[in-house]
Amino acid sequence: MMAQYLALKAQAGGCLLFYRMGDFFELFFDDARVAAQVLDIALTSRGEHDGTPIPMCGVPVHSAESYLARLIRAGQRVAIAEQVETPQEARKRGGSKALVARDIVRFVTAGTLTEEALLEPRRANLLAAVCEVRGRCGVASIDVSTGAMVLEECAPPDVAAALARLAPTEVVVPEEWPDAPPGCFPRPRVDFASDGGDDRLRKAHGVATLDGFGTFTRPMLAAAGGLVAYLEHAGRGTLPLLLPPVARDSGGSLAMDAATRASLEITESAHGGRAGSLLAAVDRCSTGAGARLLADDLAAPLTDKAAIEARQSLVGWLHDDALLRSDLRTALRALPDIARALGRLVAGRGSPRDLGQLRDGLTDARRIRDHLARQDDRPEALQALLPDLGGHGALTDLLSRALVPAPPTERGQGGYIAEGYDAGLDDLRRTSGSARRAIAALEAKYRADTGVAALKIRHNGVLGYFIEVPARHADALMAPDSGFTHRQTMAGAVRFNSLVLHEEASRIAEAGGHALAAEEAHFEELVAEACAAREAIARTAAALARIDVAASHAERAAEGRWARPAILEQPSLRIEAGRHPVVEEALAPRGERFVANDCALDPDDRLWLIGGPNMGGKSTFLRQNALIVILAQAGAFVPAARAEVGLCDRLFSRVGASDNLARGQSTFMVEMVETAAILSQATPRSFVILDEVGRGTSTYDGLALAWAVAEAVHETNRCRCLFATHYHELARLAETCDALSLHHVRAREWKGDLVLLHELAQGPADRSYGLSVARLAGVPQPVIARARAVLAKLEKGRAETGGLAAGLGDLPLFAAAAQVEEEQCDALRDRLRAIDIDALSPREALDTLYELRREVAASDP
Numbered sequence: 001m002m003a004q005y006l007a008l009k010a011q012a013g014g015c016l017l018f019y020r021m022g023d024f025f026e027l028f029f030d031d032a033r034v035a036a037q038v039l040d041i042a043l044t045s046r047g048e049h050d051g052t053p054i055p056m057c058g059v060p061v062h063s064a065e066s067y068l069a070r071l072i073r074a075g076q077r078v079a080i081a082e083q084v085e086t087p088q089e090a091r092k093r094g095g096s097k098a099l100v101a102r103d104i105v106r107f108v109t110a111g112t113l114t115e116e117a118l119l120e121p122r123r124a125n126l127l128a129a130v131c132e133v134r135g136r137c138g139v140a141s142i143d144v145s146t147g148a149m150v151l152e153e154c155a156p157p158d159v160a161a162a163l164a165r166l167a168p169t170e171v172v173v174p175e176e177w178p179d180a181p182p183g184c185f186p187r188p189r190v191d192f193a194s195d196g197g198d199d200r201l202r203k204a205h206g207v208a209t210l211d212g213f214g215t216f217t218r219p220m221l222a223a224a225g226g227l228v229a230y231l232e233h234a235g236r237g238t239l240p241l242l243l244p245p246v247a248r249d250s251g252g253s254l255a256m257d258a259a260t261r262a263s264l265e266i267t268e269s270a271h272g273g274r275a276g277s278l279l280a281a282v283d284r285c286s287t288g289a290g291a292r293l294l295a296d297d298l299a300a301p302l303t304d305k306a307a308i309e310a311r312q313s314l315v316g317w318l319h320d321d322a323l324l325r326s327d328l329r330t331a332l333r334a335l336p337d338i339a340r341a342l343g344r345l346v347a348g349r350g351s352p353r354d355l356g357q358l359r360d361g362l363t364d365a366r367r368i369r370d371h372l373a374r375q376d377d378r379p380e381a382l383q384a385l386l387p388d389l390g391g392h393g394a395l396t397d398l399l400s401r402a403l404v405p406a407p408p409t410e411r412g413q414g415g416y417i418a419e420g421y422d423a424g425l426d427d428l429r430r431t432s433g434s435a436r437r438a439i440a441a442l443e444a445k446y447r448a449d450t451g452v453a454a455l456k457i458r459h460n461g462v463l464g465y466f467i468e469v470p471a472r473h474a475d476a477l478m479a480p481d482s483g484f485t486h487r488q489t490m491a492g493a494v495r496f497n498s499l500v501l502h503e504e505a506s507r508i509a510e511a512g513g514h515a516l517a518a519e520e521a522h523f524e525e526l527v528a529e530a531c532a533a534r535e536a537i538a539r540t541a542a543a544l545a546r547i548d549v550a551a552s553h554a555e556r557a558a559e560g561r562w563a564r565p566a567i568l569e570q571p572s573l574r575i576e577a578g579r580h581p582v583v584e585e586a587l588a589p590r591g592e593r594f595v596a597n598d599c600a601l602d603p604d605d606r607l608w609l610i611g612g613p614n615m616g617g618k619s620t621f622l623r624q625n626a627l628i629v630i631l632a633q634a635g636a637f638v639p640a641a642r643a644e645v646g647l648c649d650r651l652f653s654r655v656g657a658s659d660n661l662a663r664g665q666s667t668f669m670v671e672m673v674e675t676a677a678i679l680s681q682a683t684p685r686s687f688v689i690l691d692e693v694g695r696g697t698s699t700y701d702g703l704a705l706a707w708a709v710a711e712a713v714h715e716t717n718r719c720r721c722l723f724a725t726h727y728h729e730l731a732r733l734a735e736t737c738d739a740l741s742l743h744h745v746r747a748r749e750w751k752g753d754l755v756l757l758h759e760l761a762q763g764p765a766d767r768s769y770g771l772s773v774a775r776l777a778g779v780p781q782p783v784i785a786r787a788r789a790v791l792a793k794l795e796k797g798r799a800e801t802g803g804l805a806a807g808l809g810d811l812p813l814f815a816a817a818a819q820v821e822e823e824q825c826d827a828l829r830d831r832l833r834a835i836d837i838d839a840l841s842p843r844e845a846l847d848t849l850y851e852l853r854r855e856v857a858a859s860d861p
């Protein structure tokens with residue numbers, strides 16, 4: 001057995017091996033150790049290998065799915081080795097000692113899941129493949145649960161951004177690729193050949209050329225080849241649902257790099273997970289498929305005005321008709337996830353319940369179409385979707401006739417094909433029904449014949465049907481001419497058979513077996529019918545998801561009184577009374593009101609420098625405007641009273657290093673790498689938010705960098721930019737940069753306390769509120785008092801040296817001033833230490849004292 005195990009383990013190629021033994025999947029050696037730890041199950045041992053016990057653990061087959069889910073979540077891949085023959089077959093083949101043949105039937109990995117129990121309904125599950133062909137990278141991605149496949153090409157440095165947008169759960173790359181992104185799974189290099197990719201896709205779709213699907217470059221095809229080869233490998237030859245590949249044009253969506261996505265918390269919050277993200281704050285989708293599409297939309301907002309406006313028109317239409325929207329959302333909520341049901345059916349892992357979901361979902365889709373088609377003033381975007389909602393008449397009719405109302409997930413017991421669909425099957429069922437009734441009648445007859453009222457006809461898996469009487473009544477049935485034959489004596493009961501019972505039982509078994517086989521055959525036919533319509537079904541699912549997303553945006557807009565943004569080609573951004581959807585939602589339960597703020601960036605006033613106290617609302621203002629751009633270009637309404645959004649090609653968000661500390665990133669270096677990316681990539685059509693850039697280093701450096709970055713953004717990149725900073729020295733940039741203006745978040749000191757108004761106002765910040773904020777934060781009074789004294793001294797020093805007015809060159813900065821003082825003290829200390837007091841004459845001692853006094857006086861301000 002170990003030889004067989006080790007051979008399979010070698011085939012498993014680094015995956016954990018689930019080795020089927022009877023009712024269990026067993027794991028051995030290191031696999032067992034890993035699984036026992038992840039699953040928190042007992043580690044035992046079995047036999048010996050090279051003289052040491054073999055570690056072993058196992059999970060029951062019937063509950064394997066939940067264990068698999070936990071292993072996959074822990075980042076493992078699992079190969080499933082099943083018994084591929086029965087013990088009887090094995091004996092027939094190789095004698096009484098023969099080992100049952102086993103084979104790996106499937107690889108279960110994070111990116112190749114289709115099982116409902118292993119997937120999150122509202123989250124897409126992407127598998128990606130990345131490779132490089134002559135200096136360009138191909139990125140292929142697929143949601144295996146629905147078959148949607150996208151191919152794209154980019155420059156090698158942009159792979160990280162593409163992967164951040166897709167957020168795949170598994171990435172495969174060619175082995176020995178030195179530039180592979182970290183954490184990827186290496187696969188054979190030959191799989192990533194562009195010719196091979198072309199072949200594989202043509203074969204999968206049964207077409208002679210891919211031209212009908214779009215134009216695909218060599219890097220795209222190479223990545224697709226690696227992707228499909230991996231799917232073939234994982235499914236052991238069975239491919240999951242593959243929809244025609246879609247080529248993604250890199251300019252077609254708002255470009256955002258990984259750092260921007262993370263800092264804006266678009267689909268995931270900084271703590272990981274959906275809660276606290278923009279997605280969570282806007283998601284009012286009624287279906288899982290809608291929620292998945294919404295996440296997709298927010299991850300890749302559009303850059304085409306007409307396409308955005310088409311989405312808006314549908315949102316607007318549903319926004320204006322609350323009754324229609326409510327009806328529609330109710331209908332959508334009842335929809336099963338047909339995209340995923342189809343995915344399971346095509347992958348050969350479908351159940352009668354999945355067929356039932358298609359029947360119900362497609363029927364509902366038609367109803368929704370009819371309802372929408374009756375409405376007036378339908379927007380064009382809806383007109384384009386309506387045809388996709390219908391057209392499955394023949395399939396839904398077939399499924400409606402064939403299936404019971406609520407088909408089961410298991411096929412083993414049958415019972416899912418409806419009565420009246422197949423006369424032969426009905427006959428078989430009638431036969432077993434009549435035999436069952438005959439057996440019931442037989443029980444009554446035997447009770448009467450034997451006079452044993454406690455006689456029962458029972459059934460179990462081992463004996464089949466049998467007659468049972470209490471032991472004290474057994475004698476009557478034991479008599480040779482009684483017509484009963486003894487089968488088993490139990491404690492207190494004795495079991496018998498009879499010829500008539502045997503005959504009836506055989507009738508049931510035979511009819512039942514035939515009925516099961518008949519149902520199985522119907523299942524296969526129905527699955528084949530459904531699979532034949534896969535592309536049309538996928539289109540229906542996609543259209544429903546699109547309508548759901550529009551209804552979600554409309555609902556969210558109505559809830560929060562959001563506005564439909566005007567989309568402009570020129571690079572401006574005018575937001576009236578804008579709000580931050582996530583912060584606003586967080587404030588509501590505390591009974592606090594969000595203060596709405598305006599933003600008005602135009603080519604001649606494109607850089608806003610925003611000062612004011614910490615906690616005053618600068619970051620919030622910056623981000624809310626970036627989020628509004630994302631929502632607007634995704635086709636949604638935005639949290640503002642009015643909005644005009646000039647299309648953006650790229651969006652950047654950078655947070656000064658110290659703000660990021662909590663996330664454990666190496667600070668200043670990261671900040672500068674990210675800033676460099678902005679300066680090299682932002683265009684006049686881009687929108688950039690910079691939050692306290694330069695904070696991660698000493699004051700002088702930081703101010704100097706912030707100054708230079710702001711200037712470069714203004715002069716060279718010429719993008720729209722909101723720049724929050726606590727360096728009021730930067731205000732002087734307004735004198736030289738004509739498209740830069742000064743703003744601040746307002747605060748007021750009231751009875752010694754600081755009141756943050758969270759309100760944006762024109763002009764530079766009047767002063768620094770650091771000490772008031774420290775006080776607000778609970779820094780002890782003596783420390784605050786001391787800080788005030790130090791501040792007064794520092795400010796005096798600044799005033800005397802000419803301070804700010806003298807220009808940037810001799811800005812006396814807090815830390816710098818303190819540093820000079822510290823250096824002087826050090827020098828003094830060194831001198832004191834160097835004096836050998838005992839060796840001094842009284843006269844020398846007095847001289848030294850005068851000298852020291854002079855030195856101190858010289859350095860006094």
Ligand code: ADP
Nearest residue numbers: 593594595613614615616617618619620621758
């Ligand atoms: P800063 O960047 O100026 O340090 P933040 O933007 O981080 O300040 O805001 C600090 C806190 O103030 C937020 O967590 C939020 O609770 C509150 N806040 C910010 N902006 C507003 C606003 N416009 N209305 C109400 N509360 C706000």
